[in-house]
Amino acid sequence: MKFNPIKLRKTVLDMAYAGSTVHIGCAFSIIELLSVLYRSHLRYPDNDPFNKYRDYFVLSKGHGIMAQYACMHELGWLSDDDLLSYFSDGTDLKGLADSRIPGIEVTTGSLGHGFSVGVGLALGAKMRETDQKTFVLVGDGEINEGPIWEGALFSAHHDLDNFMVIVDENGFQAMGKTREIIALDSIQSKFESFGFDAITADGHDEISINKAIKDLWKVNSNKPKALIAKTVKGKGVDFMENDNSWHYTRLNQDSYQKAILSLNESIT
């Protein structure tokens, strides 16, 4: 099956090892979310990332980009060479989302930007009367940013029921646990109070994710949608799970091999 989470994680590890890059844990928490989105929800007619009637996917937490690169590789939009030359001088793929890469909708990395641009894309689709949907994936730490809530108010006021935010609630941000830095409490109730239909689901259970997204679109309302995905930072590699040092730690030969081994063991 396409977008197999273990394969996607291996791709991320290969890239991260090749480029000696950070943000591995941040990519691992959104693997199943992207897997389900690309497999079952995002429509790219003719597999064309520029198709005028495509759905929009905005990775607002741009530092999770390796997970998206892994999916784009499955779609044939990136080559093996693109991945294995990651971070080499003169290459195109950066450490954060850059819209100059076909398939990446919006340039992000500075947090709190992608949400509003996604709202604009959804508003544009409404005004054009197309059935395009817009998905924006944000980190839980990212929703510290004020423009997220400005955009939430706007999208509810304008009845953008073609807009869905997916919150990667892994409980960590760069410097520690979200509850110790800026406590978020119930993210679902926050979005509900801003006028969203919201569901919380296990962000690593593909069946639950798929059902939650379908259920949200099925709600008979004109509200924007929010999927709060409970995730684990570093998910899939035992020694990375819930260890926030993998926000910034780089792989060496030893840790790379151990990580691959851990992934392989998870198959059995």
Place this chain on the structure above:
Amino acid sequence: MRAALSDVLVSLSKKDPNILLLTGDHGYSLFDDFRRECPEQYINAGIAEQNMTGIAAGLARSGFRPIVYGLSAFIPVRILEQIKLDVAHDNLPIIFIGDGAGFVYSHLGTSHQSTEDIACTRAIPNLSVYSPSDRFELKQCFARAYEEKAPVYIRLGKADRGDVHQSLQSLPTGGLINVRTGKKAKYSFIATGSMVRTAIDVADKLQIDIDVWSVPFIKPIDRSLVEKICCNSKAIVVLEEHSKYGGLGSMVAEIASTSSPVKMLQIAVNDCFSQKCGTYEYLLEEHGLDFVSVYKNIHSFLMDL
């Protein structure tokens, strides 16, 4: 100039249904005509400028032509990062209008005064910076900005200082406009926005041969023309209602220093916030930008040459 702004927005929007006017709850009666004539193209995005700019970027990606309006203190300064990342990085065709630039909101204090916007915006790649001096230049600036299909910041300063031109035909991008010609000009004044009128009035009073140039297009600018003006002048005076750091004066100095060094006086805001409350004229005086102060300053500069 405000009536001209309303007219130009209405006429552009009637011509192109893809134009959308977004305001961060600013403009008040300015948009009465627009809302009557083009109600479907008007979006009050609320008091949320950062989100408004991101939304404009999303709309531009969907093929719309957003025009984002706000006070110059907020559009572009408050949303500088959104302009850089959401808009300019991808060269999206969005026009930003920063109204009330300089000391227009003289009674309201620092929050609403804007004398750093040119410096901030000039450094952003892909972003053009325009600064019209009267309604004729304003019309040209909008026509050019619409044709550019790229991000443009239009700085609007004090609107009621009187026309600089009697009429104005189309101009090339980067064009400086000669608004006063001395017979055998030894000196040149280069000014933008509200200070063009002052530059002309001071030149008239000095009764010596002075060329006065208006700069409606600050970036990109016709560098060779600036070089030529500097080359042909014994001294240059640059006037702007903006910080002396990073604005028109800095730009002229950057160009002149590389190819045509010339003695130069900067008439600009001297790296300080306003201290007192008062009328626009009072605030100009506080900053040495009123007619009398500017005249004295230039007179003594020219005498000392």
